[in-house]
Amino acid sequence: MIFTTGAIKEINQDQVRISGEGAYREIVLNVQAGAYILNAEDGAQIGLQDLKKGDKVTAYYGPAVTKSIPPQGNAIALLVGTPKTGSAGMYMQVAQLEKNQDSSIKALCTNADRIVTISPDVFAQTADIKEGSELIVWYDIMTMSMPAQAKATKVVLLPAKADIKVHTGAGTIVLNGKELALSEQDIIKTDGGAVMLPLSVIAEGLGYDIVWNGENRTVDLQNGACTMATLTIGSKTYGKLKMAVLLERAPEIINGKTLVPVEFFTDVLDLKVDINNSHI
Secondary structure (H helix, E strand, O other): OEEEEEEEEEEEOOEEEEEEEEOOOEEEEEOOOOOEEEEOOOOOEOOHHHOOOOOEEEEEEOOOOOOOOOOEEEEEEEEEOOOOOOOOOEEEEEEEEEEOOOOOEEEEEOOOOEEEEEOOOOOOOHHHOOOOOEEEEEEEEEOOOOOEEEEEEEEEEOOOOOOEEEEOOOOEEEEOOEEOOOOOOOOOEEEOOEEEEEHHHHHHHOOOEEEEEOOOOEEEEEEOOEEEEEEEOOOOEEEEOOEEEEOOOOOEEEOOEEEEEHHHHHHHOOOOEEEEOOOO
């Protein structure tokens, strides 16, 4: 996680060009669906269309940038504006949590260079903060130690992002932030309001072993020796561990690939799925 603090120099559709100080003095960032655009003072959401040339901003992005001049990357979070008093919010993703005896928690960011202590009087629902959670935190003082440490004065817990993003318009599937390589046989089928997704490429991306029984036309998703889910072609009854789950759509085979309804991933595998018809 790296950042640049400065001002918006140019806006071009879903790209912003930022000039300032940080990992790169000038950077062009793609602001894709899922990127956070937030007020630096209170964490309120801001629309991309509301950004203006000259806006003060701290942009957070990953290390994967182009070698062009200026370099280009993908925005993770844009904190816009300068608070009238106190510090601007800092974006962080939690890598590790430690619970203290006074019910406060210590959150280590994924860069492993900052630890923020969050007390219940600042953020009452500390139990809602998990490893992987994304936060905006405010603080008055941060130590010069390594890792640096601070006590939060205000915290905003950002909404969890979808595990799977399906862009029906582009015909793409993004799993945990990475686009899956789909073959010509891996289709996304839309039928009215229903969406059917290719099972194997997603399940393998999730780390499951897939066991096909041709005689019974069943598929098992296994994690080691444990069968996490079972389905039968043509049957609306799915297995979730040792429970049965009834969905409105049965799995089917098209182009030699098993397709399952989106609800298989949400109701059986307990994942969050976002469906839209946009391009990435």
